[in-house]
Amino acid sequence: MPGPTRGFLGRRRDRDPRLPPGQYDAGSDWPVLTAEPTPRIAPETWSITVDGAVEAPATWTWDEAHALPRSEYRGDIHCVTTWSKFGTWFAGVSVDTLLDAVRPTADAHFVMATSKTGYTTNLPVEHVTGGRAWIVWEYDGKPLPIEHGGPVRLLVPHLYFWKSAKWISKLTLLHRDQPGFWEQNGYHDLGDPWRQQRYQGD
């Protein structure tokens, strides 16, 4: 680490222990950051497909997904652009539920998440299983707003939020890792906020 920046004191001396390094508390704000036009997706045309290295690929419609056991996340989210948001509340279905149905093969080690817009992001399987990832359509008890990925987005809150693909439509199980959209553009393949894995090489 280089020396201190001349004259920089830093404001937030009492760090909230929930804040990963280099993050700040966005409070009630929830910034919107996307690389593509916001798509208008009617719930009745939305579906989620899980395919690739699985024994039984499957697709769930809006109604079918809602018939699965409901699962919630209450906790914090962290964006690579350095904002964090505490105490969020999302609801939908656990990715475990979807994977249990399609039965990934033993050599399926990675997942590529794909959005309706063509946005992609890659994740190791162990980071979307064990109750750590969801497909969500509800925020704070209301339908997920379109600008935040509604009607349905991926939620992987223990990783930087670009991994939580908005407007999710597909999860593809892979044998080998492949970079997604931001990962091809210099961002980290895993993106653990507690290890500040922002860019490739971090």
Place this chain on the structure above:
Amino acid sequence: MTEDAAVLGAGVPDAPAGGWRTATVSGVRRPIQRSVQLRLDVHDRIDHLPGQHYVVRLTAEDGYTAQRSYSVASAPGDPLVELFVERLDDGEVSTHLADVVEPGDELEVRGPIGGWFVWDGTAPALLVAGGAGVVPFVSMLRHARAIGRDDLLRIAVSARTMAQLPYAEELVAAGALVVLTREQYGIRPAGRLRAEELLPLWEEGQTAYVCGSAAFAEAATQLLVASGRPAASIRVERFGPSGGPA
């Protein structure tokens, strides 16, 4: 949308990327209120593509750090890297850059970063910016002029007033469509950007780049989509208190 779109970013070539560097502040200018232009001599610099950004990291005596992303305004051929920083009253990094930094200071920077919101100077582009969203487009414009291809760029910029438009003179000189929402400009009354104002800027094979606040970017993008421009031809960079991807 019922069919899934093609993979976003497929076929977009890799862009240059650089790690952490030390930069010496060479110039500090404040041509418009509540902002600062920093001219940086980045040691062992990797040249950027227009549209890429840098991260600036500040370190306190006790090791506490804060970092934010800023778009580059300079062309790749410029010996210095120019960052434009909008000063946010509660901005921990931007207040330091705007109020404290002086020529001769050293700053820790990382860049260039980003491979999507870039223009390599070879294809027609429509650039639509709100406020400080003009910054990556200034880099594109300067690069276009340097390589003699400013014919490829069509530019529309929106600000509240002329005094609040960064790089206003340069943009006006380049023939940019200027939209002011709070004051008249020439014969144009104050008001938001309209779809019909963008129509004359259309050209076959253009990629559209939209940069601005989340609200501006959303509105401008929807104008383009509603006018029949394919979503796949539109690249968006939104910034709020922070920039870059979510």
